[in-house]
Amino acid sequence: xxxxHWVERERATEGRARGDMTVTTTMTAVTTAKGRRGRVxxxxxxxxxxxxxxxxxxxxxxxxxxxxxxxxxxxxxVTVMVNGVSGKMGHATACAVVRREGFELAPYALxxxxxxxxxxxxxxxxxxxxxxxxxxxxxxxxKREYPGLVVVDYTLPESVNAxxxxxxxxxxxxxxxxxxxxxxxxxxxxxxxGNYAVIAPQMGKQVVAFQxxxxxxxxxxxxxxxxxxxxxxxSHQSSxxxxxxxxxxxxxxxxxxxxxxxxxxxxxxxxVESQTGKMGVPEEHLLGHAFHTYRxxxxxxxxxxxxxxxxxxxNIYAEGTVDAVGFLKRKIASKDPKTLYDxxxxxxxxxxx
Numbered sequence: 295x296x297x298x299h300w301v302e303r304e305r306a307t308e309g310r311a312r313g314d315m316t317v318t319t320t321m322t323a324v325t326t327a328k329g330r331r332g333r334v335x336x337x338x339x340x341x342x343x344x345x346x347x348x349x350x351x352x353x354x355x356x357x358x359x360x361x362x363x364x365x366x367x368x369x370x371x372v373t374v375m376v377n378g379v380s381g382k383m384g385h386a387t388a389c390a391v392v393r394r395e396g397f398e399l400a401p402y403a404l405x406x407x408x409x410x411x412x413x414x415x416x417x418x419x420x421x422x423x424x425x426x427x428x429x430x431x432x433x434x435x436x437k438r439e440y441p442g443l444v445v446v447d448y449t450l451p452e453s454v455n456a457x458x459x460x461x462x463x464x465x466x467x468x469x470x471x472x473x474x475x476x477x478x479x480x481x482x483x484x485x486x487x488g489n490y491a492v493i494a495p496q497m498g499k500q501v502v503a504f505q506x507x508x509x510x511x512x513x514x515x516x517x518x519x520x521x522x523x524x525x526x527x528x529s530h531q532s533s534x535x536x537x538x539x540x541x542x543x544x545x546x547x548x549x550x551x552x553x554x555x556x557x558x559x560x561x562x563x564x565x566v567e568s569q570t571g572k573m574g575v576p577e578e579h580l581l582g583h584a585f586h587t588y589r590x591x592x593x594x595x596x597x598x599x600x601x602x603x604x605x606x607x608x609n610i611y612a613e614g615t616v617d618a619v620g621f622l623k624r625k626i627a628s629k630d631p632k633t634l635y636d637x638x639x640x641x642x643x644x645x646x647x
Contacts (some may be wrong), residue, residue: 372623373440374616375400377457378448379419380410382582383471383608387446388414390612397616400440404429433464442626444619447472451536455480462487467626469618471497471611473539485634490626494637495539497614501603502637505543509638512550519599520552522590529563529573529585537562541586544601548588579606614640 374391376399378384384403391399392415402420410421422432436443444467447457451474458480461468467490470480477495484491496502511518528541537560545555563585569575573585584605591598605611614637621640625632 370396372397372619373400373443374398374446374619375403375436375440375443376419376446376448377404378450378472379403379412379414380405380407380421381448383611384446384448385412385414386608386612387448387471387615388412388417388419390609390616391446391619392417394616397619400436400443402432402436404432429460430464433460433466437464437466442623444468444622446615446619451475458484458491458493461491462489465489467491467622469615469622470494471615474536477539481634488633490622490633492618492622492635492637492640494618495543497612497618497637498605498610499614499617499637499641500610501540501605502614502641504601504603505540505547506638506641508544508547512547516550517552519548519590521593522553523593524548524553524555525561525589525591526555526559527561527563527573527587529569529575529583531581531583532564532566533581534564538584538586540584544586544588548590553590574604576606582606582608 374388374397376384376388376391379388388399391397399414399417399419401418402422404424405421406424407421409423412419412421424432433445445461446469447454447461448471449457451472454470454472454475457472458468458470458475462484470491470493473495481493484493494502496505524545526541526545528538530538537557541560542557545553545557545560549555563569563573566580569580569583569585570577573587575583575585584603586603588601589598590600618635618637618640621643622635625635
């Protein structure tokens with residue numbers, strides 16, 4: 295049996311992540327990526343009418359004074375609004391924004407949680423309750439206040455389509471990292487709108503590379519595994535209710551290789567006993583992990599292949615999301631006629647930090 299393991303474990307020290315990629319036959323490679331700490335801009339001030347206040351005294355204000363000030367600094371800083379910042383994935387992405395040079399975090403974000411605030415490495419982000427404030431008006435004000443604003447969405451699966459429609463309606467470029475929803479409908483509508491966006495079920499750079507490699511293998515060697523039986527097991531934190539979009543994409547490639555696997559047969563592991571025992575998830579990462587195993591067995595049972603990608607923590611996704619924001623800004627600046635992208639597009643341009 296040939297086994298390929300890809301393991302990413304997050305380390306929470308000074309924004310650094312270490313990845314260990316091991317091919318269990320004869321080769322082991324270790325890479326270390328260091329996070330970058332970028333500029334953090336304060337948003338204190340007393341101009342206009344205060345709509346929300348952070349503990350640090352920053353205000354969300356009406357008016358164009360701040361926008362004019364930003365225009366004078368050359369506009370070289372990308373402002374990112376992270377909707378869903380109070381959630382684990384949103385918070386991790388917001389931290390990556392703060393650490394990254396040339397990026398800054400907007401001091402407010404859309405939420406359905408009244409009074410929600412988040413401390414992101416010392417930057418206070420106020421949640422603007424969309425049940426009280428009009429979400430469209432919030433985006434229009436943010437566009438005036440932060441020219442070139444890009445939105446990142448890590449909200450809820452049931453909000454995906456409505457949120458994408460909102461961003462398109464108000465002409466806000468966005469990176470959609472939230473899974474779920476009616477993906478075909480969303481992709482079709484966003485593409486037809488001409489609004490710039492990166493939409494992908496998987497933001498982890500190396501996992502995207504693996505996904506792309508599987509797709510390429512399927513294109514180059516169709517039906518190479520015809521007759522083989524495929525089993526798929528994926529484990530995520532118990533709060534993730536839907537099937538992994540990455541697992542679905544990998545299964546699509548295996549089906550092009552001749553497996554004939556039904557998506558609904560993917561085994562979802564969400565209980566702690568199976569996660570720590572069967573899947574080998576470290577206890578400290580039960581609340582944030584993604585362990586996937588794809589096993590192929592020949593018709594006579596004499597040959598098997600197993601592919602794994604095991605991720606602990608969220609750093610790999612957060613950094614990839616910020617890469618996608620930078621990629622999108624460059625596409626907008628170049629007036630690229632193509633406006634809808636996925637993470638394979640981002641990876642294909644080498645747009646990874």
